[in-house]
Amino acid sequence: MRALRKARADTSSGAALRVSRREMLAGGIGAGALIALPDLSLAGRAAGRSASSASPAGSRHVLLYGTPQAEPFPGGSVAAARSPASRARSSPAATSLPAARPVATQLASAPVASADQASVALVTVDAAGSAAKVTLTVVDAATAVVSKQGSLTITGIADGTSILPTPVFAPGTAIIAVVLAITEPVGHRLARKVDLATGRAVPMQAATWRSRHALAYFDQASETFAGPFHLGNAPALALTTAAANSSDLFVWTTREPQPARTRPQPPPLPWVSVFPLGSGRARASVPSPAPWPASEPVVTLGTGHAARLVNGRAVQVSSAKTGEVTHTVIEPLNVTRAKPSAVTMQARPDGTVFLTKPGIGRAVVADPSREFRVTAQVDYPVPSSPGGAPASKAVLSPAGDTLYVLGGAKTGGISAYDMATGKLAGSYSHGRQYFGLYQLASGTLLTLSPGNPRLEFFSPGLSLLGTAATNLHVSAVF
Numbered sequence: 001m002r003a004l005r006k007a008r009a010d011t012s013s014g015a016a017l018r019v020s021r022r023e024m025l026a027g028g029i030g031a032g033a034l035i036a037l038p039d040l041s042l043a044g045r046a047a048g049r050s051a052s053s054a055s056p057a058g059s060r061h062v063l064l065y066g067t068p069q070a071e072p073f074p075g076g077s078v079a080a081a082r083s084p085a086s087r088a089r090s091s092p093a094a095t096s097l098p099a100a101r102p103v104a105t106q107l108a109s110a111p112v113a114s115a116d117q118a119s120v121a122l123v124t125v126d127a128a129g130s131a132a133k134v135t136l137t138v139v140d141a142a143t144a145v146v147s148k149q150g151s152l153t154i155t156g157i158a159d160g161t162s163i164l165p166t167p168v169f170a171p172g173t174a175i176i177a178v179v180l181a182i183t184e185p186v187g188h189r190l191a192r193k194v195d196l197a198t199g200r201a202v203p204m205q206a207a208t209w210r211s212r213h214a215l216a217y218f219d220q221a222s223e224t225f226a227g228p229f230h231l232g233n234a235p236a237l238a239l240t241t242a243a244a245n246s247s248d249l250f251v252w253t254t255r256e257p258q259p260a261r262t263r264p265q266p267p268p269l270p271w272v273s274v275f276p277l278g279s280g281r282a283r284a285s286v287p288s289p290a291p292w293p294a295s296e297p298v299v300t301l302g303t304g305h306a307a308r309l310v311n312g313r314a315v316q317v318s319s320a321k322t323g324e325v326t327h328t329v330i331e332p333l334n335v336t337r338a339k340p341s342a343v344t345m346q347a348r349p350d351g352t353v354f355l356t357k358p359g360i361g362r363a364v365v366a367d368p369s370r371e372f373r374v375t376a377q378v379d380y381p382v383p384s385s386p387g388g389a390p391a392s393k394a395v396l397s398p399a400g401d402t403l404y405v406l407g408g409a410k411t412g413g414i415s416a417y418d419m420a421t422g423k424l425a426g427s428y429s430h431g432r433q434y435f436g437l438y439q440l441a442s443g444t445l446l447t448l449s450p451g452n453p454r455l456e457f458f459s460p461g462l463s464l465l466g467t468a469a470t471n472l473h474v475s476a477v478f
Helices: 013-025
Strands: 033-038 061-068 101-105 119-130 131-140 143-153 162-171 177-194 201-219 224-230 240-246 248-252 270-276 284-287 298-300 308-310 314-318 325-329 344-347 351-355 361-369 373-379 394-396 404-405 414-418 424-428 435-440 445-448 455-458 464-468 474-475
Touching: 013 314, 101 131, 119 162, 131 162, 131 177, 143 201, 143 224, 143 325, 162 240, 162 404, 177 240, 177 248, 240 298, 240 308, 298 344, 361 394, 361 464, 435 474
Parallel strands: none
Antiparallel strands: 033 061, 033 101, 061 474, 119 131, 131 143, 162 177, 177 201, 201 224, 240 248, 248 270, 270 284, 298 308, 308 314, 314 325, 344 351, 351 361, 361 373, 394 404, 404 414, 414 424, 435 445, 445 455, 455 464
16 A cells, blocks of 8 residues: 655745645645544445445445644544444434544645545645645545555746645546646735734735646556646636546636726636646637636536536536536525525436535525426525535435435434425434534435534434544545
């Protein structure tokens, strides 16, 4: 088993500035970690992940991503502990599970799962002077073992450059595309800033930051990279959105707004570019209506086109051939409320998409082949934490017949609804509020809480199976 290499921790003032900027661009995820603990596999349920794993039944893992409570970060490692036998219980005192173990730390961006949830890709960046080493690692989601790894070096960059990578699995292929946002300091100067404690102006080093993008392609079969292909699109905003089908990579970017010399100028439009896999030259590049890209939900449809959920109420579909964008409002989601909401969109095996908007207490299934006509809808009480990480507040069962959601703000717990009728089918609560909900490959439900034990496992029938503690502030589960 290959050891996962960790980015070098440089404590110089320049590096501190570099990490701070990367964390700002990535929403704080630059200091994240990935850890593993056993998944409570339910006896008799078929595994939903790839059959490529040789792990025995009951030894699957769940990977947690987030920010540790304490420094320093533990060394990167891979856990392969087996799951204890599951015992369905209805008491809050169900068996406590072993503590989660670290898999990787100091990641340069959030991990990304493959479409079949069998693999998770994570990236570290090791900067040294005018070069940066980008390492992509593929972890088998069932065993928490590193299966593939490769590196590429970006040269000729300014000292202090921040690189924010976005890995993208191309389904049906061995390719993982990596979109690299390269942000370099330019125009160094001496500025004066007022010290709030003393009221005096003190000199400090300042710089203007300019971002551009590059593409790279990792072949899992040969464990080699092609690229990087520099797009030369500076100045651009660093944040991007990306998706891929079996032959194309979609990338949404935005030009950086420039100061107006006379009258105010309208904000720049995002652009969506379609690249043939393995290429740095776009086949098509067209304007895409607002908003600017910022990790909004995006999926690849069965047609090969890419669908982006914008403003929590509309789907923009970009053609794989021309990039042409069509805009469709999902009327049941076209409700504006002041409370923030972590909207999600997931492609389903039958070609439909599942969308949730917990801020209004609604989940729908829509059919892209019929202009996103809503085929099922469930309304539920708004949970106490409809926004923020983790984004998953409601999940649809693999069969599509049951919706699991966080309980309402008054009751907490979790609830189950029949998708055909929209009626409540069951609930569980012992007064605890959760802020995240996932369904694992085994069918087990996992809830996340603000305080320990942060993790609670439930059967599909909402019986409590077990609990686990972790010092990680979890922002995603794989």
